[in-house]
Amino acid sequence: MDEYYLGLVLVPTLIGVLAAVSCALLGNFLVLRKQSLMGDAVSHVVLPGIVVAFIATGSMAVAPMLLGAAVAALISALLIELVRNLGKVEPGAAMGVVFTALFALGVVLLEQSDTRNVHFDVEHALYGNLESLVWLDGTGLSALFDSQALADLPPQLGRLAMATVVVVLFVVFFWRQLVVSTFDPVFAQASGVPVRFIGATLISLVAVVAVTAFEAVGAIITIAMLICPAAAARLMTNRLVPQLLWSVLFAIVSAVVGFWAAGSGMELIGSGFSVSAAGMIAAVSGIILGLCACIGPQRMGALA
Amino acid sequence: MIDVSAFINAVTFNAGYNTAIVAIGAVLLGWAGGTVGTFLLLRQRSLVSDALSHATLPGVGVAFLVMASLGGTGRFLPGLLLGAAISAMIGLACVEWLTRKTRLKSDAAIGAVLSSFFGLGVVLLTVIQSLGIGRQAGIGNFLLGSTSGMLRNEAITLAVLALCVALLVFLFRRPLTLVCFDEIFARTSGINIQRTDLLLMFLVMAVTVTGLRVVGLILVVALLIIPPVAARFWTDKTNVMIVVSGAIGAISGFIGTALSASVPNFPAGPVIVLVAAVLFVISLLFAPARGVFSGLYRSRTFSNKVHMRQGLLAILRGEAIYDRDTIKVLRAKKFIRGDGTPTRTGLDAAENAAREEALWSCYLRDNPDAAYRAARMRLDPIAERLTAGEISELEKQFSSPTTVVSGSTA
Incomplete structure (x- = not known):
């Protein structure tokens, strides 16, 4: 059992952690900007993007899928803006119209296209299959130095690591602009910060991360990780940097505990089956938020 | 691709007893959703319904497990819907609790409840799967809805439920309209705002739960959101908007089920939502009052x-x-x-x-x-x-x- 630990447990856990951390970092800004549900909307419209890419190319190749999903996410952001301005309705309702319509389109296209020979269905898209992202050659520490075995790592690991790096770089390099345009957009605009550009980049990055994470772990983790850790962190502190650190911590804890509980945890309590790791990770992040809402020192904010 | 005679049969309620019952149910449901959704939109709480619908999943799972452990098949629809209703109410309470007791805004609360309840539901679904209690296929239908392969008593249950919901909405439309249109006037005329809001949430829950099996929990919010936003383009008057929105919902339900019955691989839920979306685009472009x-x-x-x-x-x-x-x-x-x-x-x-x-x-x-x-x-x-x-x-x-x-x- 031990020799498989690295490949069967550590690698999927690491994938989960990377997905969780990249989402959580961006989630902080979404929560502060009251745009949390953009993550929800973007994760839903990834589906039609992927289906259209599949129909256009006829293959499950990753590049066109990622491209299709990213394009769909950007189109949906534009449509939401359009409906909001033309219909003069609240942003939530505009979002609801756009993402349900596009998701429905995705499902219908999926049903109409011939996807019988490839493993792709809506359930898979929703909660992925983290457990299957294993590294079979990772049979021991020596495999870490074996280039042949390393080549066999699940490609999702590399892609998610790249997405995480991009997110970290974005947050570090645009820190001042991000902070000022989040907390005081009017002042930011007046002092020459490209507020709209920062906002659009943030949403695009959410789309990129949602797409990358979605391919690895399904939509449900993406939505949960964009919102729950950041919301929980917000209840812990009033300062932004500690909030970011808390959210990363919560994301890692959710991913590790969730993955463990879905597999080994189930064995511990004596049930002979394993459950969806993605679902468990999302549920754990919800529990963490619940705890923070009960005992978080800043749960009422500065006024309380 | 579309079989015209089958479509005409479906439109004229001649495509079989089940299809006719489901179509009637979908029309009633669409009307109720459009009407309740208008109130929801006017109260600026449209996306609360998204949290509500995703929060039904763990209830469905628990209900299935409970019924299966009591020796039933676990597929008994009223039981599953009862479970869905209970967990939806718990989810709603969580949203309220998070927004009242903490500094979190409603969007974060909605997203958090939505994703963690859905995650829990997925965990329960996989438990059911690995338990291998036969016919668990019925559960998957709650995600995206399905009308094909629906049992007759299921169809009748849904139609009756939809009728009840539609009646409730019809009965309570006056106080709801008043509260949405002019909260202060409503308060001075002796209407309890909090109770009316609670009633509104109850109706939203009823529409959601009834729609689960037909439209699926991911898309059922569309019944509550798309028709009122489309209706917004036709009028500035609350009263008219309620009627137009209900009509758009009913038409979507009708055409959607008919299309789904006459075209192969056309799942009812997404098709109903797409019909509503088409009506929305038409409204956005051509509505005389506020169209483009x-x-x-x-x-x-x-x-x-x-x-x-x-x-x-x-x-x-x-x-x-x-x-x-x-x-x-x-x-x-x-x-x-x-x-x-x-x-x-x-x-x-x-x-x-x-x-x-x-x-x-x-x-x-x-x-x-x-x-x-x-x-x-x-x-x-x-x-x-x-x-x-x-x-x-x-x-x-x-x-x-x-x-x-x-x-x-x-």
Whole structure:
């Protein structure tokens, strides 16, 4: 059992952690900007993007899928803006119209296209299959130095690591602009910060991360990780940097505990089956938020 | 691809008993969703329904497990829906609790409840799967809905539920309308706002749970959101909006189920949502009250009126006109010739325009509070906007030498 630990447990856990951390970092800004549900909307419209890419190319190749999903996410952001301005309705309702319509389109296209020979269905898209992202050659520490075995790592690991790096770089390099345009957009605009550009980049990055994470772990983790850790962190502190650190911590804890509980945890309590790791990770992040809402020192904010 | 005769059969309720029952249910559900959704939109809480619908999943799972452990098949629909309703209420309570007791805003609370409840539901689904209790296929249908392979008593249950929900909505539409339209007036007329909001949430929950099996929990929110937003383009009046929204919902339910029954691999839920989305796009573009095209038409008409008035005043002042749009408008009416010189009728119209302009200026000087309304009115013939008495009053002022106003321009 031990020799498989690295490949069967550590690698999927690491994938989960990377997905969780990249989402959580961006989630902080979404929560502060009251745009949390953009993550929800973007994760839903990834589906039609992927289906259209599949129909256009006829293959499950990753590049066109990622491209299709990213394009769909950007189109949906534009449509939401359009409906909001033309219909003069609240942003939530505009979002609801756009993402349900596009998701429905995705499902219908999926049903109409011939996807019988490839493993792709809506359930898979929703909660992925983290457990299957294993590294079979990772049979021991020596495999870490074996280039042949390393080549066999699940490609999702590399892609998610790249997405995480991009997110970290974005947050570090645009820190001042991000902070000022989040907390005081009017002042930011007046002092020459490209507020709209920062906002659009943030949403695009959410789309990129949602797409990358979605391919690895399904939509449900993406939505949960964009919102729950950041919301929980917000209840812990009033300062932004500690909030970011808390959210990363919560994301890692959710991913590790969730993955463990879905597999080994189930064995511990004596049930002979394993459950969806993605679902468990999302549920754990919800529990963490619940705890923070009960005992978080800043749960009422500065006024309380 | 579409089988026309099958479609006609479905539209005329001849495609089999089950399909007819489901279609009736979908129409009632669509109407109830559109109507309740209007109240939800007006209370600015549309996306609460998203949290509610995702929060039903763990309830469905628990209900299945409980019923299976009691020796049943676990597929008993009323039991599953009861479980869904209970966990939806718990989810709603969590959203309320997070927004009241913590500093989190409603969007974060909705997203958090939505994703963690859904995650828990997925965990329960996989538990059910690995338990291998036969026929768990019925559970997957709650995600995206399905009408094919629905048992007869399931269809009847759903239609009856939809009928009850529609009746409830019909009964309570008065207090709900009042609260959405004018909260303060509603309060002074003795309506308990909190209780009405609670009632609204109960109705939303009822629509969601009833729609789960047909439309699926991911898309059922569309029944509550798309029709009212589409209806918004047709009218500015709450009462009319409620009716239009209900109609759009009902039509979507009807056409959606008919299409799904007549085209292979056309799942009912997403198709109903797509029909609603098509109706939404039509409303967005073509609705006379606030649609894109009517808006363009109105602004075009207004700008033509401005060009006409300015052009005529310029003619009277003997100025040359350079603006191309102005020339086009004047030429269309034959007020100027090809070389730009005014015609006889053009001169008449110009004098008339100057008189109108002067009368309006008088009127606005006397009634400064009418300025906002008059900004658009003053380009129309004054006789259409003011009474004959008012005009003769203005003309009297106009003829007295002290109050002559030099022709100001619009």
